Amino acid sequence: xxxxxxxxxxxxxxxxxxxxxxxxxxxxxxxxxxxxxxxxxxxxxxxxxxxxxxxxxxxxxxxxxxxxxxxxxxxxxxxxxxxxxxxxxxxxxxxxxxxxxxxxxxxxxxxxxxxxxxxxxxxxxxxxxxxxxxxxxxxxxxxxxxxxxxxxxxxxxxxxxxxxxxxxxxxxxxxxxxxxxxxxxxxxxxxxxxxxxxxxxxxxxxxxxxxxxxxxxxxxxxxxxxxxxxxxxxxxxxxxxxxxxxxxxx
Amino acid sequence: xxxxxxxxxxxxxxxxxxxxxxxxxxxxxxxxxxxxxxxxxxxxxxxxxxxxxxxxxxxxxxxxxxxxxxxxxxxxxxxxxxxxxxxxxxxxxxxxxxxxxxxxxxxxxxxxxxxxxxxxxxxxxxxxxxxxxxxxxxxxxxxxxxxxxxxxxxxxxxxxxxxxxxxxxxxxxxxxxxxxxxxxxxxxxxxxxxxxxxxxxxxxxxxxxxxxxxxxxxxxxxxxxxxxxxxxxxxxxxxxxxxxxx
Numbered sequence: 001x002x003x004x005x006x007x008x009x010x011x012x013x014x015x016x017x018x019x020x021x022x023x024x025x026x027x028x029x030x031x032x033x034x035x036x037x038x039x040x041x042x043x044x045x046x047x048x049x050x051x052x053x054x055x056x057x058x059x060x061x062x063x064x065x066x067x068x069x070x071x072x073x074x075x076x077x078x079x080x081x082x083x084x085x086x087x088x089x090x091x092x093x094x095x096x097x098x099x100x101x102x103x104x105x106x107x108x109x110x111x112x113x114x115x116x117x118x119x120x121x122x123x124x125x126x127x128x129x130x131x132x133x134x135x136x137x138x139x140x141x142x143x144x145x146x147x148x149x150x151x152x153x154x155x156x157x158x159x160x161x162x163x164x165x166x167x168x169x170x171x172x173x174x175x176x177x178x179x180x181x182x183x184x185x186x187x188x189x190x191x192x193x194x195x196x197x198x199x200x201x202x203x204x205x206x207x208x209x210x211x212x213x214x215x216x217x218x219x220x221x222x223x224x225x226x227x228x229x230x231x232x233x234x235x236x237x238x239x240x241x242x243x244x245x246x247x248x249x250x
Numbered sequence: 251x252x253x254x255x256x257x258x259x260x261x262x263x264x265x266x267x268x269x270x271x272x273x274x275x276x277x278x279x280x281x282x283x284x285x286x287x288x289x290x291x292x293x294x295x296x297x298x299x300x301x302x303x304x305x306x307x308x309x310x311x312x313x314x315x316x317x318x319x320x321x322x323x324x325x326x327x328x329x330x331x332x333x334x335x336x337x338x339x340x341x342x343x344x345x346x347x348x349x350x351x352x353x354x355x356x357x358x359x360x361x362x363x364x365x366x367x368x369x370x371x372x373x374x375x376x377x378x379x380x381x382x383x384x385x386x387x388x389x390x391x392x393x394x395x396x397x398x399x400x401x402x403x404x405x406x407x408x409x410x411x412x413x414x415x416x417x418x419x420x421x422x423x424x425x426x427x428x429x430x431x432x433x434x435x436x437x438x439x440x441x442x443x444x445x446x447x448x449x450x451x452x453x454x455x456x457x458x459x460x461x462x463x464x465x466x467x468x469x470x471x472x473x474x475x476x477x478x479x480x481x482x483x484x485x486x487x488x489x490x491x492x493x494x495x496x
Contacts, residue, residue, distance in 0.1 A: 049371075070270070073372040077372060080372055081372075082369065084365040084369060089366075090361075090363060090366055090369075104273070104276060105272075106374065
């Protein structure tokens with residue numbers, strides 16, 4: 001479980017996050033939604049320590065991450081897997097070496113054990129057999145899946161996904177969403193997904209947080225979101241004709 | 251003020267780079283990769299430039315000696331001293347600042363904008379150490395060898411042009427090359443080269459590491475890295491010369 005308490009952040013005098021409190025439950029897919037520039041990526045970066053919040057606490061299973069020294073943070077970070085928007089695979093390394101990288105850094109494994117782990121992770125994301133290919137040689141969707149394989153290679157307790165569907169076709173998007181959901185439930189991971197894709201919300205939104213102008217404006221589930229009376233959230237969720245039709249049906 | 255801020259940020263980054271070392275096994279692999287990439291990858295351009303520099307120094311010195319009182323071996327002597335003291339160190343460093351520096355700044359800059367550096371940080375890796383230390387160590391080790399190679403090729407270029415153009419006899423050229431040779435000149439050149447290697451790698455790495463934005467900013471960082479490292483090389487050249495030779 002991850003708990004955020006009163007998280008605030010400003011850049012150059014402009015307040016981006018205003019005292020956000022959230023609890024991300026274990027074994028659930030927690031979605032952060034909001035319009036572009038609403039502060040959802042900054043919130044996620046504050047949560048994983050890529051950006052230091054000006055105020056507030058981030059607690060990983062009760063341990064105050066924000067107050068930790070660098071060495072202690074490293075221990076927590078071994079438990080964190082993250083899928084970045086563009087995959088963020090290391091260009092100079094093959095798919096296999098990308099997945100082995102966290103293992104080489106943190107795990108005491110033999111080459112054979114690492115190889116087995118790589119094959120296991122690749123099979124989990126339906127990408128077996130592409131070990132020797134380089135990131136530039138595979139498609140965006142495949143890069144995302146390899147990114148997930150790398151993120152789960154150390155058996156993380158927490159998984160963060162920053163816009164996992166951006167730039168993907170609808171069927172690949174659903175594939176990635178289902179993969180995140182399956183992994184979350186199978187390994188009881190605390191998963192946080194940043195997205196503004198309403199299909200993702202409907203597919204995997206166990207717990208949904210809506211961020212608007214740096215404030216937590218709404219919190220609920222994929223079921224309650226369709227009945228929301230929150231104006232800003234309605235404007236975001238029901239922006240498309242398709243979602244308007246869905247609302248009429250419900 | 252911006253300059254002072256940059257200098258401060260540069261030293262903070264260097265402090266971070268060397269304070270929390272990455273696993274030795276991973277760094278070793280990276281160092282050998284970088285030695286190949288930064289060092290051996292520059293052999294071609296260094297060979298061509300050094301050969302022509304040696305040849306041109308020989309021709310210019312010979313063509314400027316009008317007085318019969320100045321012995322012919324002065325040409326070889328000048329070629330040797332110029333190559334060892336300045337051309338194979340400072341000029342080669344400036345050329346490498348352009349070639350290697352832009353490469354480092356754009357490589358690390360692209361890693362920044364594509365979130366690969368964030369990915370390293372999330373994995374609990376000191377990204378500054380992992381990315382910058384191997385480049386600095388590789389350059390500090392390999393660049394003195396490149397300087398020695400450049401000296402050899404430059405003096406050989408001078409010898410060949412003396413042979414083919416006839417501006418000075420090869421015997422006189424060789425005599426000049428051997429005249430009053432001081433081993434300290436080589437030590438001085440190698441110390442300079444090692445310092446320049448640090449500058450060539452660390453300053454562009456600093457600009458690449460701190461890129462914010464996209465491809466355009468990576469280009470700007472690459473240019474800044476080359477320009478600033480070239481200026482610092484010239485300043486360091488003056489300081490080291492003042493300290494060691496005067």
